[in-house]
Amino acid sequence: MGNEVINTIRDFNRFYTAILGVVNNHILESEYSLTEARIIYELSCSGALTAREIKEKLEVDEGYMSRIVARFVKNGLLRKKQLINDKRAYTLELTAKGKKMADIIDQQSNVQVANLIQHLSKTEQQKLAHLIAQVKALLTRK
Amino acid sequence: MGNEVINTIRDFNRFYTAILGVVNNHILESEYSLTEARIIYELSCSGALTAREIKEKLEVDEGYMSRIVARFVKNGLLRKKQLINDKRAYTLELTAKGKKMADIIDQQSNVQVANLIQHLSKTEQQKLAHLIAQVKALLTRK
DNA sequence: AAAAAATACTTGCTCCTGTCAAGTAATTTA
DNA sequence: TAAATTACTTGACAGGAGCAAGTATTTTTT
Numbered sequence: 001m002g003n004e005v006i007n008t009i010r011d012f013n014r015f016y017t018a019i020l021g022v023v024n025n026h027i028l029e030s031e032y033s034l035t036e037a038r039i040i041y042e043l044s045c046s047g048a049l050t051a052r053e054i055k056e057k058l059e060v061d062e063g064y065m066s067r068i069v070a071r072f073v074k075n076g077l078l079r080k081k082q083l084i085n086d087k088r089a090y091t092l093e094l095t096a097k098g099k100k101m102a103d104i105i106d107q108q109s110n111v112q113v114a115n116l117i118q119h120l121s122k123t124e125q126q127k128l129a130h131l132i133a134q135v136k137a138l139l140t141r142k
Numbered sequence: 143m144g145n146e147v148i149n150t151i152r153d154f155n156r157f158y159t160a161i162l163g164v165v166n167n168h169i170l171e172s173e174y175s176l177t178e179a180r181i182i183y184e185l186s187c188s189g190a191l192t193a194r195e196i197k198e199k200l201e202v203d204e205g206y207m208s209r210i211v212a213r214f215v216k217n218g219l220l221r222k223k224q225l226i227n228d229k230r231a232y233t234l235e236l237t238a239k240g241k242k243m244a245d246i247i248d249q250q251s252n253v254q255v256a257n258l259i260q261h262l263s264k265t266e267q268q269k270l271a272h273l274i275a276q277v278k279a280l281l282t283r284k
Numbered sequence: 285a286a287a288a289a290a291t292a293c294t295t296g297c298t299c300c301t302g303t304c305a306a307g308t309a310a311t312t313t314a
Numbered sequence: 315t316a317a318a319t320t321a322c323t324t325g326a327c328a329g330g331a332g333c334a335a336g337t338a339t340t341t342t343t344t
Contacts, residue, residue: 006255008271013162013255014180015278020159033301038156052321064302066323088310088321113148113155120280128280129150131273136157138262138270175330194292206331208294230292230339 023112027105035060036068037105040077040094044102048091050083077101165254169247177202178210179247182219182236186244190233192225219243 024034032040038058043049055065069092072078077098080090094102117125166176174182180200185191197207211234214220219240222232236244259267 003252003256005259005267005271006252008275009255009259010251012274012278013165015282016158017162017166019281020155020162023155024159035301050321061303062322063304063324066321070323086311086321090322109152110145110148113151114145116281117147117151119283124280125147128277129147131277131280132154133150135270135273135277136154138266138273139161139258140157141261177330192292203330203332204293205295205333208292212294228292228340232293 019116023109023116026112027108032101032105035064036072039065039068039072040098040102040105043078043092043094044099044106048081048093050089050091052089054092072098161258165251165258168254169250174243174247177206178214181207181210181214182240182244182247185220185234185236186241186248190223190235192231192233194231196234214240 027034027037035058039054039060042054042057051065051069054060055062060068069078069080073080076095079093079095079098081093083089083091117128120128169176169179177200181196181202184196184199193207193211196202197204202210211220211222215222218237221235221237221240223235225231225233259270262270
């Protein structure tokens, strides 16, 4: 009972696991783990967030999160500001240095993706973008 | 210079990283790591292979590979047969138990993917399959 | 044919990521 | 105001994975 749709998707998943591996690992070489990069990314997009918000959005373990934040603060990438109305919690904000780092990671990501599609013509690239947008739309709509 | 194509792909990558995380983790709960599952999968598709062949195809570290194979043999999932013409190397084959395990993982993978698309109509599912097949084709053709 | 280089795999060491559980301080609920 | 919950911290630790050195065998070089 080889369901063709499922087989196609699973084949794609294997294929795309490899692609994401390459892309992410190359970024990873920039001294940060994928999770760390995601946290930096999240902060650079959304501005200030609390640890809890990030942890929930990215589904990172609380303890692990705490350590990463501590390290980032120590390395001067991040600033913690205690909330006025809740002394347990802090908003996290990228420092100037943190923002610079976010930019670097961002650019590296761009380069990685650019490499991925560099063999395609502009038209094909746009077709690709259109295709994956549709894929995401289909998979998102619950 | 926000290249729209690149942004779309990066957005998709984040999205699909999460999806693969869910799918793979659920399979992972079946006591094997992703790499282990991939090795089992590879053997169940291709029949007998040498460690070197698998390691090259899946890009797994040699030492890590060696340990996984040893464990599989110990657990009775795998059989090593020394090559007649090269006493350094072995072909690896799934035992009956190993094949059963492969089937289980296979089914779990199917279930995971089925969950993913369960909210779509048959027509939409086929559309999805068609879309990702095109994506893969575009990204493969180097 | 002997020495050197390469191959296939193993083993020891180690790092890092990530998890779980317990702990502290602050806040909310009963 | 006691109990429960929340936000975060800290300790302990397992598992995945990489690197380098080691062994046995095979191939290449001289």
